[in-house]
Amino acid sequence: MNKAMIAALMSAFICPGSGHFYLKRYNTGTLISFISLSGLVYLLYKAVERAQAISDRILSGEIPLDVNVIYQHISQVPAGDDSQWINIATFTFIAAWLVGIIDAYRIGKLLDKQQAS
Numbered sequence: 001m002n003k004a005m006i007a008a009l010m011s012a013f014i015c016p017g018s019g020h021f022y023l024k025r026y027n028t029g030t031l032i033s034f035i036s037l038s039g040l041v042y043l044l045y046k047a048v049e050r051a052q053a054i055s056d057r058i059l060s061g062e063i064p065l066d067v068n069v070i071y072q073h074i075s076q077v078p079a080g081d082d083s084q085w086i087n088i089a090t091f092t093f094i095a096a097w098l099v100g101i102i103d104a105y106r107i108g109k110l111l112d113k114q115q116a117s
Contacts, residue, residue: 003022003023006108007020007107007108011097015033016035016096017029017036020103020107025107032103035096036092038092039096040089043086046089050078
């Protein structure tokens with residue numbers, strides 16, 4: 001398997017930016033990893049915060065212990081700025097991941113051509 005394919009698969013399935021580390025492009029790999037993982041950390045933080053708020057409401061008796069009612073509260077869209085920031089974090093995470101895959105493949109292809117000649 002050539003370097004381009006290995007780097008793209010590493011970026012796709014291991015971690016965004018890992019393909020760049022494989023290709024010894026450490027600065028680019030660090031940047032892509034930081035951007036995508038910061039978006040993911042924000043999304044996980046918001047998910048835990050929301051789960052904690054819902055569980056507190058269940059324990060206080062405000063929400064009955066019924067699966068359908070709990071599901072309705074979980075599936076509600078966050079209000080206000082939270083919704084916008086969650087969308088931005090989601091877009092950032094996905095965009096950085098895709099850019100990492102495509103760029104790792106592009107750089108790997110260039111290195112494969114250099115080695116062939």
